[in-house]
Amino acid sequence: MYNCNMNKSIESLVVTLKANGYSVTKSRKAVFMTLLDKEPQSISEVTKAVGDTIDRASIYRTLELFESLSIVERLPIGWKHKFELSDAFAAHHHHATCIHCGKIVPFEESDTIKLELKKQAEAIGFIETNHQLEVRGVCSACQ
Ligand SMILES: [Zn+2]
Ligand SMILES: [Zn+2]
Ligand SMILES: [Zn+2]
Secondary structure, eight states: OOOOOHHHHHHHHHHHHHHTTOOOOHHHHHHHHHHTTOOOBOHHHHHHHHOTTSOHHHHHHHHHHHHHTTSEEEEEETTEEEEEEOTTTSOOOEEEEETTTOOEEEEOOOHHHHHHHHHHHHHTTOOOOOOOOEEEEOOTTTO
16 A cells, blocks of 8 residues: 555565564564555454464564564554554554544645644654554544
8 A cells, every 4th residue: 555665674674673683483574464565453453364373472472572673553543452564664644543434544644734743742842753643533434
């Protein structure tokens, strides 16, 4: 969807893991591939997509590791947490979630909002490193 180059993304994953002293294992690669170019997924969605070859505990550990290395971001979406690749692996964007059907629609923010968030953070003494933003509402199909 964001036109990521798959090989380049895997290359960045390998670089990130190695730079932090981790090797590229089968489960790390599988979890990464499951999240690549996809909208946020819950742990159970990731588990389902990865299949039976990797046990649930390794998937949990992998997501935890990825989160600590900023490879994935944990997003509060709807009433649960979902995982998505971080801005290093996908273009920066946000999500609108439908409160009826749960559909997640990505959107880009305007430069105005980007600047305004930075300004608001500065006003309370923060240097912004990243942000999350979710719009909740009713999608066009559910209206
Ligand atoms: Zn997204
Ligand atoms: Zn943003
Ligand atoms: Zn909907």
